[in-house]
Amino acid sequence: MAQHHKTIQQQLALQILLADGLVKSVKQLQPSKVDCSEIAKLAAQLAHLLRSTARLVSSFTTAFYDRPLGAIFSNLSLNLERAQTLVRKCKQRSGIFRQVFAIATAADVRRVSNVLESSIADIRWLLSVFVPDDNAGVINPSLPPIASNDPVLAWVWSNIATVQHSTRLKDRVEAANSLGSLAGDSDRNKKMIVEEDGIPPLLKLLKDGASPESQIAAASTLLALATDEETIGSFVRSQAIPAIVQALNDSTSVVVRTNVINLVSKMAEIDSRVQEDFGRENVMRPIVTFLANDIVLDDVTYHFNSSLSFNKRKETATASPEQKLNLKISCARALWSLSKDSLSNSRKITETKALICLAKLIEHSTDETQELQINCLKTVTELASVAESNPELRRQVFKPNLPAARALLDQLLRVVNHEPNPKLVVPAITIIGSLARTFPAKETRILGPLVSKLDHEVTEIANESVITLTKFICPDNFNRVEHSNAILEFDGVPRVIGFLKSSENIKIQVLGVRLLCYLVLNVGGNSRVLEEGGVVSVIENGGRNVVAQCPDMKELVAKAVHHLNVFQGGGRMHRQGCVP
Structure with missing residues (x-):
């Protein structure tokens, strides 16, 4: 972080030197030459604003969101160089061409003044984004000139900056939701948010757990961004997987858990390579725990089975039956996504009480629970498919004389014999086929x-x-x-x-x-x-x-x-x- 700030300060110092140098060059012009006083005035304003920006950057204790600053610097350097070139030309002209030159150069001065004014507006906009509560003397244009051809870019920058730096949680939540709305509008917006480094601030908002609302906003927006392998790769490089697992372990909200688990599912479904990454972080442990909660096993109602326990704060959030059902549906889907063609993850899942829990959930057949049953059957289908090609796992988990396997077989036969829905019957038959050798x-x-x-x-x-x-x-x-x-x-x-x-x-x-x-x-x-x-x-x-x-x-x-x-x-x- 210190190196990050140092690099930004170095860039700012260079821009300040260029602006100060422009002021000095204008002052060295002879009075009879073209009037460049407006350029000097604008350059002085730029130097002042750049020094304000430097003080702002040094005040942050976390990494400064510098994507808009980099783009502004790129334009500013060109504009200052253009102004300096004009001033040098003014110094060199003399003799009989002076009058003609003065007429031609007056238009150049106006053009250079315009681009310098644009750079001033860009920096003022930048300061207004980072200091929204203390912007005396700073104009807050709705759209900076640098983004005039692409308004979405300015919205993306300002929202990402707010998520990363705002001291007000409400503002961070609103900004995260705004990014989610932008992501939902088009694939281009999604790509822009990712390219402009929007993922790390959202992950930080998710991991910090300041409130359920903030975590829901972050998880929902990340879910909207997770659309292809390239984006999932950006997630992984941003250390998304440990952040997601930590948020899942620490959260006390059923709705937050559901959103985070949906994110796990989507990432694993889009890019199978993250399955093993999630497995190494043992994301299956909290997922199985949430799936098993309130299930009666052997006349005992399990509230976070002792064999699955992990460090958790006491759950304080209340949830409706519908929210609890949605959580279980998401858990079953996530286990399906994580176990697909993965021996290591399948082992970790079956080492818990997951199989008996899945069997119990398949047993309860109502219109409301049908999606949960389907997802549970899909999970067992993947587990059985892995076991079909691995004799050791097949013997250890699915041997018919084992209580969990016997309970599962009872439910599979019940589904085959009595369920009318093909979405339940087909996977049940598939599972039996995968286990035929047992x-x-x-x-x-x-x-x-x-x-x-x-x-x-x-x-x-x-x-x-x-x-x-x-x-x-x-x-x-x-x-x-x-x-x-x-x-x-x-x-x-x-x-x-x-x-x-x-x-x-x-x-x-x-x-x-x-x-x-x-x-x-x-x-x-x-x-x-x-x-x-x-x-x-x-x-x-x-x-x-x-x-x-x-x-x-x-x-x-x-x-x-x-x-x-x-x-x-x-x-x-x-x-x-x-x-x-």
């Missing part, structure tokens, strides 16, 4: 509901059921034979055939043919159901189209057809030989 052969209550969904009127539900059943009987599943027999017992074959006939979509055809092929390869030698159901002709006919579109299915289809011909062909000959 279920023992004796777990018979899962496959029946899945088979029954093969002819569901909602295409997404039927498709997801086929994908999930395929995971139960694919070569990677140790219990594939037992699961295949169970599918046959639940009349799976005619339902799969009906599924194939229901659409000509090649993707659906691939799903159904693959499932039939696995069934054939697992139980084809022991089941008359496959022969009686006409599976051979279905695979042969459907397989031609599938192989033509998806060559990688050729080997699987050929194996299934061969398997059926060998076992069922032999069976037919044996039965025919026994006929009297």
